[in-house]
Amino acid sequence: MPIPGAVKQLVRIAQEVETEQDLEFAMAEVTRELGFRYYALSHHVDFAATPDRATRLHNYPESWQDYYDRHRLGVSDPVHRASHVTSVGFCWSRIPEMIALTPADRAMLSLGRDQGIGNGFTVPAHVPGESRGSCSFASDAGGATPAHIFPIAQLAGNFAFEAARRLWLRRGQRAVVGTTPLTDRQRDCALWVARGKGDWEIARILGVSEETVAQHVRQACGRYGVNKRTLLLVQTLFDGTLTLTDIFRR
Amino acid sequence: MPIPGAVKQLVRIAQEVETEQDLEFAMAEVTRELGFRYYALSHHVDFAATPDRATRLHNYPESWQDYYDRHRLGVSDPVHRASHVTSVGFCWSRIPEMIALTPADRAMLSLGRDQGIGNGFTVPAHVPGESRGSCSFASDAGGATPAHIFPIAQLAGNFAFEAARRLWLRRGQRAVVGTTPLTDRQRDCALWVARGKGDWEIARILGVSEETVAQHVRQACGRYGVNKRTLLLVQTLFDGTLTLTDIFRR
DNA sequence: GCTGATATCCCCCTTTTCCGGGATGGCGGC
DNA sequence: GCCGCCATCCCGGAAAAGGGGGATATCAGC
Numbered sequence: 001m002p003i004p005g006a007v008k009q010l011v012r013i014a015q016e017v018e019t020e021q022d023l024e025f026a027m028a029e030v031t032r033e034l035g036f037r038y039y040a041l042s043h044h045v046d047f048a049a050t051p052d053r054a055t056r057l058h059n060y061p062e063s064w065q066d067y068y069d070r071h072r073l074g075v076s077d078p079v080h081r082a083s084h085v086t087s088v089g090f091c092w093s094r095i096p097e098m099i100a101l102t103p104a105d106r107a108m109l110s111l112g113r114d115q116g117i118g119n120g121f122t123v124p125a126h127v128p129g130e131s132r133g134s135c136s137f138a139s140d141a142g143g144a145t146p147a148h149i150f151p152i153a154q155l156a157g158n159f160a161f162e163a164a165r166r167l168w169l170r171r172g173q174r175a176v177v178g179t180t181p182l183t184d185r186q187r188d189c190a191l192w193v194a195r196g197k198g199d200w201e202i203a204r205i206l207g208v209s210e211e212t213v214a215q216h217v218r219q220a221c222g223r224y225g226v227n228k229r230t231l232l233l234v235q236t237l238f239d240g241t242l243t244l245t246d247i248f249r250r
Numbered sequence: 251m252p253i254p255g256a257v258k259q260l261v262r263i264a265q266e267v268e269t270e271q272d273l274e275f276a277m278a279e280v281t282r283e284l285g286f287r288y289y290a291l292s293h294h295v296d297f298a299a300t301p302d303r304a305t306r307l308h309n310y311p312e313s314w315q316d317y318y319d320r321h322r323l324g325v326s327d328p329v330h331r332a333s334h335v336t337s338v339g340f341c342w343s344r345i346p347e348m349i350a351l352t353p354a355d356r357a358m359l360s361l362g363r364d365q366g367i368g369n370g371f372t373v374p375a376h377v378p379g380e381s382r383g384s385c386s387f388a389s390d391a392g393g394a395t396p397a398h399i400f401p402i403a404q405l406a407g408n409f410a411f412e413a414a415r416r417l418w419l420r421r422g423q424r425a426v427v428g429t430t431p432l433t434d435r436q437r438d439c440a441l442w443v444a445r446g447k448g449d450w451e452i453a454r455i456l457g458v459s460e461e462t463v464a465q466h467v468r469q470a471c472g473r474y475g476v477n478k479r480t481l482l483l484v485q486t487l488f489d490g491t492l493t494l495t496d497i498f499r500r
Numbered sequence: 501g502c503t504g505a506t507a508t509c510c511c512c513c514t515t516t517t518c519c520g521g522g523a524t525g526g527c528g529g530c
Numbered sequence: 531g532c533c534g535c536c537a538t539c540c541c542g543g544a545a546a547a548g549g550g551g552g553a554t555a556t557c558a559g560c
Contacts (some may be wrong), residue, residue: 148379183535193480199517211539212482221518227519465509471548
């Protein structure tokens with residue numbers, strides 16, 4: 001396992017890289033050293049719509065990026081979706097165990113193979129309140145996947161993403177998310193809203209009147225500047241006021 | 251750098267560990283091998299309030315855990331808060347550059363030192379929709395911090411947290427994700443529902459009639475056995491059919 | 501040629517949510 | 531003492547969602 005050289009390179013990426021060109025060069029080098037052919041380091045957003053609000057570096061074929069953007073795969077790519085259900089890197093062959101694949105997903109994956117992209121390894125990168133991202137390494141279609149190197153790829157992906165994120169933060173606007181913007185009671189109501197309860201039912205559970213619940217829900221919506229309980233739900237999940245774990249536990 | 255042995259151990263943790271005792275033993279071993287004294291692997295929740303809904307493993311002194319729980323530090327611990335602003339592990343000495351420390355934070359850190367906990371390294375672990383978590387390694391107060399080993403600690407933290415998370419998921423029978431994906435059209439509608447659109451508006455966007463949208467939403471709800479669009483939203487987020495990134499893109 | 505899944509459209513009726521107004525009492529800061 | 535924030539309660543009308551019943555057309559697979 002050619003670890004020491006790779007690790008040295010990774011540390012350099014993490015700490016010293018100052019420009020995107022620098023990072024691209026380092027990524028190409030690390031990718032080669034790990035026995036992969038491609039790398040892709042990006043936020044999971046629609047780049048055609050938001051070209052400069054996110055980070056993307058890769059050495060995939062041009063044609064693949066075009067296809068990717070045209071179909072807005074930044075947000076629906078099954079590799080990205082799978083990276084949202086784990087905290088550690090995963091081999092692409094495990095994706096079907098991780099998420100439910102739609103026919104469109106299968107079509108996309110097979111088209112990727114047609115374009116020369118084989119099996120790969122993706123490291124998720126999530127910072128609460130920021131767009132999710134990941135760093136992937138892939139081999140040529142038909143080429144061998146260097147599975148023994150996955151732990152080092154994990155490390156490489158971690159440091160590489162953080163390096164890209166550092167450049168991104170320096171370059172522009174950071175979306176700093178505040179602390180909990182809801183009162184305790186508003187959060188209680190939001191939690192039961194998330195559990196699918198109606199105002200009447202929540203009133204029963206909390207031991208207050210239906211109007212009070214409606215009022216809390218209204219004001220919670222007001223805090224986020226939204227006008228629907230579905231959006232209240234999305235906002236509370238987004239900023240961590242609620243988590244899916246909160247919602248499912250009893 | 252004693253990498254190969256540590257890496258081998260890490261891979262074992264990641265893949266083979268079947269019980270918490272197993273994981274505790276492996277963590278103790280890795281901690282020692284990396285030159286640290288303590289480890290702590292936990293979700294960032296208030297354990298006094300939710301004793302068995304989250305994961306926590308550590309070999310800190312008992313007295314420290316008592317203090318921790320009494321003050322509900324699981325959610326306000328500055329180490330945890332710092333781990334929410336990065337995607338990669340960090341040395342505790344860098345915390346003041348990462349977050350604003352309150353007097354209470356400083357008091358807590360100094361008390362930690364009194365209890366024998368020195369400098370440390372913390373690896374964040376975030377899975378969208380789940381409680382945030384982290385894996386920390388710390389040396390004895392006054393002892394040297396094995397800084398050269400940070401990259402390997404990063405890797406150890408990643409794999410260790412995921413191993414703990416795997417056990418946690420298994421314990422709660424949460425890993426089994428529904429095998430009933432939505433049709434493409436149902437997913438389209440669910441996405442716009444998640445964006446807070448009404449049926450009429452979605453009909454406009456998709457170029458179909460309002461009744462058709464209502465029908466797709468109804469049937470999507472049927473797939474998950476729920477009867478409200480808020481619950482449809484929760485379910486699609488839970489099984490990865492939709493992600494918060496999907497919802498916010500555009 | 502049939503069946504099942506998908507996607508589209510229509511009507512009617514009930515329940516729930518949303519939105520604009522209110523009101524009261526408590527508590528903490530200035 | 532006043533002001534702002536929080537929690538509680540109330541009303542009425544407009545809008546949306548939920549739930550039941552239908553229908554037609556396409557397309558894939560057997």
